Amino acid sequence: MDAPITIQPKFLSNKTELGLVAVGFSGGQCKPGVDAAPMALIESGLVEQLKDDLKYDVHYDGQVHAYGDLMPKTDPDYRGMKNPKAVCAVTKQLSNQVYEHAKKGRFVLTLGGDHSIAIGTISGTAKAMHERLDRDMAVIWVDAHADINTPETSDSGNIHGMPVAFLTGLANDKPDAPFGWLNDDQRISPKKLVYIGLRDVDRGEKKILRDNGIKAFSMHDIDRYGIGKVMDMALGWIGSDTPIHLSFDIDALDPMWAPSTGTAVRGGLTLREGDFIAECVHETGSLVALDLVEVNPSLEEQGAAETVRAGVSIVRSSLGDT
Numbered sequence: 001m002d003a004p005i006t007i008q009p010k011f012l013s014n015k016t017e018l019g020l021v022a023v024g025f026s027g028g029q030c031k032p033g034v035d036a037a038p039m040a041l042i043e044s045g046l047v048e049q050l051k052d053d054l055k056y057d058v059h060y061d062g063q064v065h066a067y068g069d070l071m072p073k074t075d076p077d078y079r080g081m082k083n084p085k086a087v088c089a090v091t092k093q094l095s096n097q098v099y100e101h102a103k104k105g106r107f108v109l110t111l112g113g114d115h116s117i118a119i120g121t122i123s124g125t126a127k128a129m130h131e132r133l134d135r136d137m138a139v140i141w142v143d144a145h146a147d148i149n150t151p152e153t154s155d156s157g158n159i160h161g162m163p164v165a166f167l168t169g170l171a172n173d174k175p176d177a178p179f180g181w182l183n184d185d186q187r188i189s190p191k192k193l194v195y196i197g198l199r200d201v202d203r204g205e206k207k208i209l210r211d212n213g214i215k216a217f218s219m220h221d222i223d224r225y226g227i228g229k230v231m232d233m234a235l236g237w238i239g240s241d242t243p244i245h246l247s248f249d250i251d252a253l254d255p256m257w258a259p260s261t262g263t264a265v266r267g268g269l270t271l272r273e274g275d276f277i278a279e280c281v282h283e284t285g286s287l288v289a290l291d292l293v294e295v296n297p298s299l300e301e302q303g304a305a306e307t308v309r310a311g312v313s314i315v316r317s318s319l320g321d322t
């Protein structure tokens with residue numbers, strides 16, 4: 001089915017140029033397998049669908065980046081963080097890859113990988129939006145978790161639970177420390193951050209959200225208002241003159257739809273609600289980038305294919321499929 005792209009993007013050079021980055025990295029958490037997600041998504045035909053069905057001009061270097069050459073010989077814990085050097089090196093490199101696409105005015109689609117990679121993707125688009133348009137960027141973070149622990153509030157030390165803290169500057173690092181490479185023009189304001197789908201938020205994170213006035217729509221809010229009203233409120237908070245980076249963790253979906261993910265939590269979004277979120281953000285014309293993360297094809301023999309299909313559906317919905 002041909003689905004011509006009808007929404008005119010406000011912050012991209014045109015409506016068909018798309019940069020694709022495949023990130024086979026799992027070092028932000030402890031379960032192997034999430035690095036295989038980009039290949040599973042691509043083997044399911046995602047790139048052909050973007051080209052043939054949705055009519056994008058896809059710029060893709062044809063490889064799933066594992067960043068083997070960047071891996072340190074030793075990587076001791078730092079401030080309680082696991083694999084700090086590896087995550088730092090990968091996200092710094094990824095930030096440049098995303099920036100190279102975004103500065104040309106392309107939409108940037110990144111297939112992860114665990115959610116630590118958002119330190120790279122969001123910093124890359126934020127920098128490009130500052131340079132090209134002199135605008136701050138908003139982030140819609142769709143997730144069961146807030147991923148806003150600082151190294152000090154984190155129980156696990158897994159950096160995939162911390163990316164938002166580094167991206168907002170709520171967790172800082174000395175210039176010579178792992179995330180010291182993040183500059184102000186690569187960060188986002190906590191005021192431009194909106195969460196959707198939360199249902200498993202740590203006590204320390206709740207305090208961070210409260211203290212910083214961060215906008216968050218939990219599953220409770222979705223039950224109360226319905227997903228339509230929640231999207232009206234979320235997009236109203238951001239406003240119509242702000243570029244949006246959508247960071248979609250597949251664990252936002254209920255395990256019924258996406259069981260093959262590292263930290264599944266029951267009571268989540270239906271696949272239709274996930275697609276609806278993506279469609280609404282697409283319709284604004286403000287969407288400049290999408291991350292799809294935390295699909296782990298190795299965790300569930302039965303549910304892996306279903307989880308990959310759910311991921312493909314979220315990507316298509318974000319890119320104008322109707």
Ligand SMILES: [Mn+2]
Binds near residue numbers: 115145147160249294
């Ligand atoms: Mn996440």
